[in-house]
Amino acid sequence: MEHAVKTSVLKTFLVGTCICVLGLIAFGLLTLFGPDELVWRRQIHAGNELIGRIESYRRAHRRLPGSLQETGLRDHDALRVSYQKCSDDKYVVWFGTTLGESISYTSSIRKWESLNRTCSE
DSSP: OHHHHHHHHHHHHHHHHHHHHHHHHHHHHHHHHSOHHHHTHHHHHHHHHHHHHHHHHHHHHSSOOSSGGGGTOSOHHHHTEEEEEOSSSOEEEEEOSSTTSOOEEETTTTEEETTOOOTTO
């Protein structure tokens, strides 16, 4: 009887361990290869705050800021989010420094994309 109890406890432990390991692997794969909204959620949040500042500036001054400093943001490097004014009514916000390692927001389509758009597009 004692052997049966030990075997049952061992099986329960092994099943629980396997479930935990598989869960961790699934979580890792999801955060690496999942949807952009999940993978880049912190950066998108910071980017959305920046977009809010840019749009507020546009409403108040009837033009886009030439730089992020004009919006009152002093340390935009800490956010690791970049801004480029393309024209009088279009801009691009992006983060990351390596092509394919980030996503970009284009004001003309008003959404985040993993296409890494530039002002010329």
